[in-house]
Amino acid sequence: MTSDRTLIAAVDLGSTSTKVCLYTPDGRCEASASRPTERYNPFSAQHPEWVFWSPDAIWSGVGEAFREALSAIGDPARVAGVAVTGMGMDGVPVDADGATLYPFISWHCGRTAPQAAWWEQMIGAEKTFGIAGFPPWAMTGAMRVRWMMEHEPGIIERAASWLLIEDFINFKLCGGRATDPSMASCMLLLDQKRRDWSDELVTASGIPRRLLPEVKPSGTQLGTVHAEAARVTGLPQGTPVVLGGQDHLCGTLPVGAHRPGVVSNVMGSWENLIATVSQPDCDWILGRAGICMQAHVAPGRYAAWGGSPSASALSWLREVTGDSDQPWEEMIGACERDSQPGAGGVLFLPYLSSAACPVNDGLAAGAFIGLLNTTSKTDLFRAVIEGLNYQFLHILQTMERSMNIRFERIVASGGATRNAFWLQNKADISGMDVEVSEIQDTSPLGAAMLAGVALGVWRDLDEAAERVKGATRVFHPDAARHARYRPLFDLYQSLAPALRPANHALANWRAR
Numbered sequence: 001m002t003s004d005r006t007l008i009a010a011v012d013l014g015s016t017s018t019k020v021c022l023y024t025p026d027g028r029c030e031a032s033a034s035r036p037t038e039r040y041n042p043f044s045a046q047h048p049e050w051v052f053w054s055p056d057a058i059w060s061g062v063g064e065a066f067r068e069a070l071s072a073i074g075d076p077a078r079v080a081g082v083a084v085t086g087m088g089m090d091g092v093p094v095d096a097d098g099a100t101l102y103p104f105i106s107w108h109c110g111r112t113a114p115q116a117a118w119w120e121q122m123i124g125a126e127k128t129f130g131i132a133g134f135p136p137w138a139m140t141g142a143m144r145v146r147w148m149m150e151h152e153p154g155i156i157e158r159a160a161s162w163l164l165i166e167d168f169i170n171f172k173l174c175g176g177r178a179t180d181p182s183m184a185s186c187m188l189l190l191d192q193k194r195r196d197w198s199d200e201l202v203t204a205s206g207i208p209r210r211l212l213p214e215v216k217p218s219g220t221q222l223g224t225v226h227a228e229a230a231r232v233t234g235l236p237q238g239t240p241v242v243l244g245g246q247d248h249l250c251g252t253l254p255v256g257a258h259r260p261g262v263v264s265n266v267m268g269s270w271e272n273l274i275a276t277v278s279q280p281d282c283d284w285i286l287g288r289a290g291i292c293m294q295a296h297v298a299p300g301r302y303a304a305w306g307g308s309p310s311a312s313a314l315s316w317l318r319e320v321t322g323d324s325d326q327p328w329e330e331m332i333g334a335c336e337r338d339s340q341p342g343a344g345g346v347l348f349l350p351y352l353s354s355a356a357c358p359v360n361d362g363l364a365a366g367a368f369i370g371l372l373n374t375t376s377k378t379d380l381f382r383a384v385i386e387g388l389n390y391q392f393l394h395i396l397q398t399m400e401r402s403m404n405i406r407f408e409r410i411v412a413s414g415g416a417t418r419n420a421f422w423l424q425n426k427a428d429i430s431g432m433d434v435e436v437s438e439i440q441d442t443s444p445l446g447a448a449m450l451a452g453v454a455l456g457v458w459r460d461l462d463e464a465a466e467r468v469k470g471a472t473r474v475f476h477p478d479a480a481r482h483a484r485y486r487p488l489f490d491l492y493q494s495l496a497p498a499l500r501p502a503n504h505a506l507a508n509w510r511a512r
């Protein structure tokens with residue numbers, strides 16, 4: 001039984017914060033709380049370049065956020081169920097007793113480039129894409145397991161499961177060891193047509209089959225909150241735990257982009273463009289362009305998507321310039337007021353964590369080009385925003401060419417849509433209307449929708465989308481600014497090929 005007082009909880013595991021949201025059946029967030037997701041490196045003396053997340057810190061952050069959010073509603077029994085969403089690639093080995101054996105290797109960490117090179121040589125990129133729908137990126141889960149097999153074989157011998165980060169939180173909540181097809185896609189071992197593990201890729205990779213949890217559809221009830229999780233989180237023991245899925249796909253649900261014909265632009269730590277399709281197309285034409293074919297969280301559907309790291313570049317610049325405490329509004333206001341379109345002739349290549357679509361180069365690196373002694377810090381901030389929007393347009397045009405389609409409607413969502421300057425600049429650079437949902441956090445709401453459908457709050461995802469949809473606003477391109485940006489976009493597209501030899505040489509130097 002549900003009522004207007006019913007709440008559905010969602011956990012969103014992001015690269016900058018872990019958030020807990022409590023939603024009403026009309027999609028309103030009645031209470032929320034977050035904790036920072038902090039990078040961690042217990043091996044910094046030997047390997048300062050490595051990047052981890054601490055499993056204990058992630059779980060304690062979930063617990064603290066739950067207790068804070070639940071304290072705001074007074075009655076935790078109002079929570080009918082919980083689902084988890086978040087980043088996709090990072091996993092952890094867990095033994096038979098449930099103990100973690102090694103920290104999460106973050107997607108920021110570049111140590112698995114040799115494993116990706118081995119995979120491409122021994123298994124092949126085209127063959128892999130034809131089954132898994134993903135190119136053999138260094139950040140995929142299989143590469144982390146291969147690294148562990150080579151460098152920490154004792155841990156692999158002791159491990160009973162390799163749990164991706166959402167699956168780890170589900171395990172901590174209810175003890176179930178399972179994954180959904182959207183998360184399993186991130187392992188590079190899923191047969192997209194069968195929506196189950198590929199015997200061929202598992203055998204070719206040498207990865208022990210016992211490490212891979214059962215694949216169950218998104219929206220499946222995995223278990224219920226057990227006594228220890230209830231103590232940590234404040235959730236009532238017995239609260240249903242429902243499989244969610246990867247954040248960018250959950251984020252399509254509240255804006256209705258799980259239906260074919262609507263293209264979702266998720267703006268957050270990554271910039272993702274997602275087109276929902278009915279059948280998986282694993283043609284290497286898409287893979288060569290860095291476009292992935294991934295099992296959707298929506299039943300029986302798939303997502304063709306292209307993406308690359310995005311908003312984290314702004315956080316990086318704020319840190320290195322010492323402006324982490326400067327309010328975003330002041331920084332953006334300065335970009336609008338003190339730097340003109342084109343950022344004083346400075347271009348930014350946003351590949352600080354390698355490149356996915358459309359450059360598809362694990363050894364790519366970021367760059368500022370056109371620096372002069374007259375370049376201001378404000379020019380650099382504007383150049384980063386413009387560079388991220390050039391990247392958006394590059395992904396958009398690559399997907400249109402590779403899939404032989406034309407995108408007519410772009411619906412943007414995600415945390416970065418709070419930044420109106422970024423959105424207007426996106427419209428100016430692309431020359432397209434950018435429609436923005438007023439729903440600030442679509443990914444956790446999408447996870448809550450999956451849980452709500454499983455628990456009978458809504459009949460299906462279509463009904464849920466109608467119930468939770470919010471208002472939209474549209475950013476229209478300025479013709480004069482668009483004309484100014486066109487030649488700069490052409491220059492932007494030339495940067496990655498021109499810098500490739502130097503970046504690869506530097507990557508090899510760093511690996512010595």
